[in-house]
Amino acid sequence: MEATDRARREDRMIAETVCSAVSAAGLGIAVVTAYRKRFLTAARLAAYSLVPVGLVMTGVVGWLADTALSPTAWAGFGVLGAAWLLFAGTRAVERRRRGAGAGREAAGREAVAPTASAPSLGGASRPVGGPAATAPRAHGSAEDFSDIEAILKKHGI
Template sequence: MIAETVCSAVSAAGLGIAVVTAYRKRFLAAARIAAYSLVPVGLVMTGVVGWLADTALSPTAWAGFGVLGAAWLLFAGTRAAERRRGGTRAERKAAKDAGRAAVAPAASEPSLGQVTRPAARPAAAPRSSGTADDFSDIEAILKKHGL
């Protein structure tokens, strides 16, 4: 009963705002506001508001929402654990077996014959002593990593 009254009051207020907007010659906005303000009355007339009010005040409905939440948590938890573990036992075995067999045993052979590679460019000489000193620490790091 209270929910229906509140919805009717919201609709009446929305229609009042739509009339004021139309008075200001903003007819498109007024029509949109009137459409939005008729939605609560339509929900009351279809019985959706009464059903929602009964559901919101029902301990059985809240227990049902709790059970649905627990089911969702179990589902999400098992999916996360499965991803962390690397899939199911059968999936891991299939991946291990697939890793043993070569996909293309002749893949290491060149398919177009022997390819000649161009000669490497000669190393460029340092431009000046100032820039060589600036990059010496970077060169040392690159050499350390084999680059």
């Protein structure tokens, strides 16, 4: 037990030393950048350089060092990965099934108002009780595109 605690403390010390060295190097680069009269870039570099020291001071680095070297934590990450794969796989299958089922349902249903998508020609050009209002539309492929062709011709396309 005591050897494990000592190993964890050593790991934390190494991580804290690395973070401190990275911060010191970044601050040095920021000083050189400020000397070259690029103050905005220097301030940004200083801000980035202070992040590792802040993480050490809050204890995040120690927690990460303990987590990164723990086999239980890695097993937990594996379980989380497996759960994510299961979620993603079931969503993909669900989408595939829903996409195929929606096409079959739409083909089997008739339109509620088949002339609702017909282009409007105005009230004076077509009688109210005329043949277009009483005759059902033909369900051929040429008839399906006649409305679109009429619209395109109207706009000169």
